[in-house]
Amino acid sequence: MLCPVLCGLSTDVKEGENGNYTLIRDVEDNQLGMFDQPLPCFGCGIGWFSLLLGFVFPLMWYYATILYFGNYYHKDPRERAGLAANAIAALILTISVLIAVAAILL
Incomplete structure (x- = not known):
């Protein structure tokens, strides 16, 4: 039950009944791309x-x-x-x- 909370997904009961989740955080402000690049020096x-x-x-x-x-x-x-x-x-x-x-x- 913690995954929707930690992943930034809405846990609203009405949205959960439909099987749809809504993102709470901004989609354009993605922090994961910062560490996608390999480290320098091989x-x-x-x-x-x-x-x-x-x-x-x-x-x-x-x-x-x-x-x-x-x-x-x-x-x-x-x-x-x-x-x-x-x-x-x-x-x-x-x-x-x-x-x-x-x-x-x-």
């Missing part, structure tokens, strides 16, 4: 592509971290997970480099 998004490329060129992790903290994912929320993964990878790399430098110098 369809996996900038975040995940930077994570994979970062294993060869680690500065990509820092680039994607800057995008993450710059709220780039507000343009497309599907990018948020990949950009967050880059921030974690950049943090791990920074800590490991600091430990390695401390071990060499001490």
Whole structure:
């Protein structure tokens, strides 16, 4: 019984008897088309592509971290997970480099 309410369909008893439903929302204002386009970088998004490329060129992790903290994912929320993964990878790399430098110098 929740589907007509969640789908934006009218649940009026008179219209339900006829088997006809009326849309409550505006048909011309369709929000679904915003995410129909594939993500950039071979369809996996900038975040995940930077994570994979970062294993060869680690500065990509820092680039994607800057995008993450710059709220780039507000343009497309599907990018948020990949950009967050880059921030974690950049943090791990920074800590490991600091430990390695401390071990060499001490």
